Amino acid sequence: MKNVIILGSTGSIGTQTLEVIEKLDNFNVLALACGNNISLLKEQIKKFNPKYVCIENPEHKNNIKQDFPNIKVLSGSDGLLELASIKECDIFVVATSGIVSVKAVLKAIENKKTIALANKETLVMAGDIVMKKAKENNVNIIPIDSEHSAILQCMQTQDNKLAQRLWITASGGPFLNNTREEMENFNAKDALNHPRWAMGKKITIDCATLVNKGLEVIEAHHLYNFDYNNIKVVIHPQSIVHSFVEFIDGSFLAQMGVPSMHIPIQYALTYPERFNGIKTNSFNIYNQNLQFLEPDFKKFPLLKLTIECGKQGGIMPVVLNAANEVAVYKFIKGEINFLDIEKIIFKEIEKTTNIKNPTLDEIFALDEDIRRRLA
Numbered sequence: 001m002k003n004v005i006i007l008g009s010t011g012s013i014g015t016q017t018l019e020v021i022e023k024l025d026n027f028n029v030l031a032l033a034c035g036n037n038i039s040l041l042k043e044q045i046k047k048f049n050p051k052y053v054c055i056e057n058p059e060h061k062n063n064i065k066q067d068f069p070n071i072k073v074l075s076g077s078d079g080l081l082e083l084a085s086i087k088e089c090d091i092f093v094v095a096t097s098g099i100v101s102v103k104a105v106l107k108a109i110e111n112k113k114t115i116a117l118a119n120k121e122t123l124v125m126a127g128d129i130v131m132k133k134a135k136e137n138n139v140n141i142i143p144i145d146s147e148h149s150a151i152l153q154c155m156q157t158q159d160n161k162l163a164q165r166l167w168i169t170a171s172g173g174p175f176l177n178n179t180r181e182e183m184e185n186f187n188a189k190d191a192l193n194h195p196r197w198a199m200g201k202k203i204t205i206d207c208a209t210l211v212n213k214g215l216e217v218i219e220a221h222h223l224y225n226f227d228y229n230n231i232k233v234v235i236h237p238q239s240i241v242h243s244f245v246e247f248i249d250g251s252f253l254a255q256m257g258v259p260s261m262h263i264p265i266q267y268a269l270t271y272p273e274r275f276n277g278i279k280t281n282s283f284n285i286y287n288q289n290l291q292f293l294e295p296d297f298k299k300f301p302l303l304k305l306t307i308e309c310g311k312q313g314g315i316m317p318v319v320l321n322a323a324n325e326v327a328v329y330k331f332i333k334g335e336i337n338f339l340d341i342e343k344i345i346f347k348e349i350e351k352t353t354n355i356k357n358p359t360l361d362e363i364f365a366l367d368e369d370i371r372r373r374l375a
């Protein structure tokens with residue numbers, strides 16, 4: 001029996017992780033953590049009977065304790081750290097949005113827990129620190145993101161040294177075929193209408209700007225220790241190929257399937273095995289007309305900027321990530337136009353002088369400063 005802790009259990013990845021666990025025989029939900037969706041958390045407690053839960057706001061603790069007196073209820077970032085220290089945990093699933101879980105991930109690594117990582121910010125902001133700690137502690141960080149899972153699956157039977165290039169696929173988002181003039185007038189409802197994937201709001205807007213793909217390039221750099229020059233983005237509107245690995249003899253291996261997060265989540269939980277648990281509908285392989293296109297960096301300048309920030313390293317990805325998050329939520333609230341997202345980010349990047357090898361405290365202080373200034 002594997003004991004699983006899920007941070008972000010009420011979100012898009014968190015709820016799908018529970019759907020996967022329901023179909024697997026040997027997985028037990030040990031703890032759940034969420035932000036403020038207490039009603040959904042209570043439903044999850046009834047169904048999965050965890051020993052611990054953690055919520056963002058301590059004021060809701062009594063509300064949960066009244067209904068579930070036998071559960072240990074924790075709160076806040078200290079609560080997440082406590083979850084990261086529970087001995088019985090085997091797999092620590094990180095499906096929170098934002099940066100709230102970064103310290104908990106480091107603590108779980110110190111405690112030698114396998115990390116199933118969906119959260120992008122962990123590697124984008126602190127990739128060097130997290131990967132170094134994982135190596136020192138001999139801990140596996142298994143990606144949940146479909147592209148990185150695809151790469152892992154393609155490398156599974158190969159010596160990683162034989163891989164020479166990673167090709168990360170991108171659907172191109174809802175505005176792939178629109179002009180920049182048209183983009184100017186799109187609102188959050190248009191941008192949230194992703195053609196292929198149903199996800200949380202923040203990541204869906206990041207797909208429309210293609211920042212998400214740039215963040216995935218940064219994640220791939222850290223996860224697979226690949227030079228940025230050997231990580232390529234390819235637009236693949238059908239989202240059937242979830243990524244390719246190109247090997248030294250010119251062979252490409254691809255992982256394919258209908259767009260569904262259930263498969264990469266299940267693979268992260270059962271890695272390195274493949275289980276007969278949850279299944280997607282198999283796609284009709286005939287007449288798919290799969291396309292693979294070069295990204296248009298002029299139309300989507302944030303894709304180039306995000307990758308450039310990754311290449312520069314230091315604090316640049318931290319600045320980009322924080323400015324992007326503030327701008328995206330302003331756009332969702334209708335306070336700014338779609339193309340204002342890039343104006344805010346470019347302005348912030350242009351005035352930044354890079355600092356190499358920031359400490360975790362410096363990263364958090366900088367992140368907080370940018371969010372406060374741009375709010």
Ligand SMILES: NC(=O)c1ccc[n+]([C@@H]2O[C@H](COP(=O)([O-])OP(=O)(O)OC[C@H]3O[C@@H](n4cnc5c(N)ncnc54)[C@H](OP(=O)(O)O)[C@@H]3O)[C@@H](O)[C@H]2O)c1
Binds near residue numbers: 036038119144199201
């Ligand atoms: N969705 C996808 O298909 C997908 C694919 C690849 C990668 N990712 C990445 O996975 C992460 C999660 O994405 P998502 O789409 O699942 O996001 P989401 O639907 O917005 O869910 C976020 C989760 O984080 C929880 N949360 C927020 N603040 C918290 C806090 N302070 N303490 C504890 N929990 C907190 C939320 O709780 P409440 O709802 O209760 O407030 C919710 O459960 C992101 O980094 C995203 O980029 C997502």
